Amino acid sequence: LIISSLFILLAARLRLPDLAGIAGASLILLAATILLARPAAVFLAAVGSDLSRRERLFIGFLAPRGIVAAAVASIFALRLSQEGVPHADVLVPLTFAVIVGTVTVYGLAAPTFARRLNVAQSNPQGALIIGAHFWARAIAEALLQNNFAVVMVDTNRNNVRTARLQGIQAYYGSAISEHIVETLDLHGIGRLLALTPNDEANSLAVLNFSDLFETAELYQLPPESNEAGEEEAFSAQHLRGRFLFGQGMDFNYLSRRFASGATLKTTTLSEEFTFAHFRDLYGETAVPLFLITAEEKLVVATVAEPLEPGPGQTLIALVDEKEA
Structure with a gap:
């Protein structure tokens, strides 16, 4: 309940024009997060582990962002604005765009991807x-x-x-x-x-x-x-x-x-x-x-x-x- 309320409070500070103005940048950042940053982080972290290649691929595909990213971005944006750093105001809408994008992409594609990689338990008995x-x-x-x-x-x-x-x-x-x-x-x-x-x-x-x-x-x-x-x-x-x-x-x-x-x-x-x-x-x-x-x-x-x-x-x- 507290996390849900915090999400609402942070999101309430956003304006639609703020999101519309960074549409192109948010798509680029979203693609970089899903296709480059997350897979690279997982494969480096999994070095020496007993995870199979398919399991590494699946974990590398999953990186939904949530309340931690939203809260940290809000704090950083406030501090950067106080310091007069240019474009600090785009940090929060950009972060929320990535949150919405990753949750949507992973939520829709994860089940199919898991079945394709044969890492899903279709009918555990x-x-x-x-x-x-x-x-x-x-x-x-x-x-x-x-x-x-x-x-x-x-x-x-x-x-x-x-x-x-x-x-x-x-x-x-x-x-x-x-x-x-x-x-x-x-x-x-x-x-x-x-x-x-x-x-x-x-x-x-x-x-x-x-x-x-x-x-x-x-x-x-x-x-x-x-x-x-x-x-x-x-x-x-x-x-x-x-x-x-x-x-x-x-x-x-x-x-x-x-x-x-x-x-x-x-x-x-x-x-x-x-x-x-x-x-x-x-x-x-x-x-x-x-x-x-x-x-x-x-x-x-x-x-x-x-x-x-x-x-x-x-x-x-x-x-x-x-x-x-």
């Missing part, structure tokens, strides 16, 4: 899992075995260490920290699964990552409840994620199932072996958790939308050990 306890790691391993990227976050160092020993990318930290996003490598990650035993922490994690993932891809365990539908009264829907897996499948339920020997079973369905056959084989206690479509899209079971597995799809389900 991996999962960021909050909580790295024993059965959360089992879920992570099942997803990894099916070629989905997985990142885990936990405040328990032993859980993080164990996850890393199992070959899972795991980070020590709090999922509700405002700086956690900066420390995570989320390449290939398209959804969040909050699996901690703390219902409030799960909801806060969902809120913390709500700007990063689509609302439909924010999931958390349902709170412990005794009656059907009671979990819906836990909190407002816009303040939490979609409740995972099924009715009553809270942290304690899943912990008991895994502790008693239940395992995750990956099964590819076909015309000869349908979901009905799967039910006959593994019983009603088998719980479908994830579905992998023929297009390799990961579908997550929720309380509101149970899975509807069909031929050609792969099912990841929780089954009892004696049936596995």
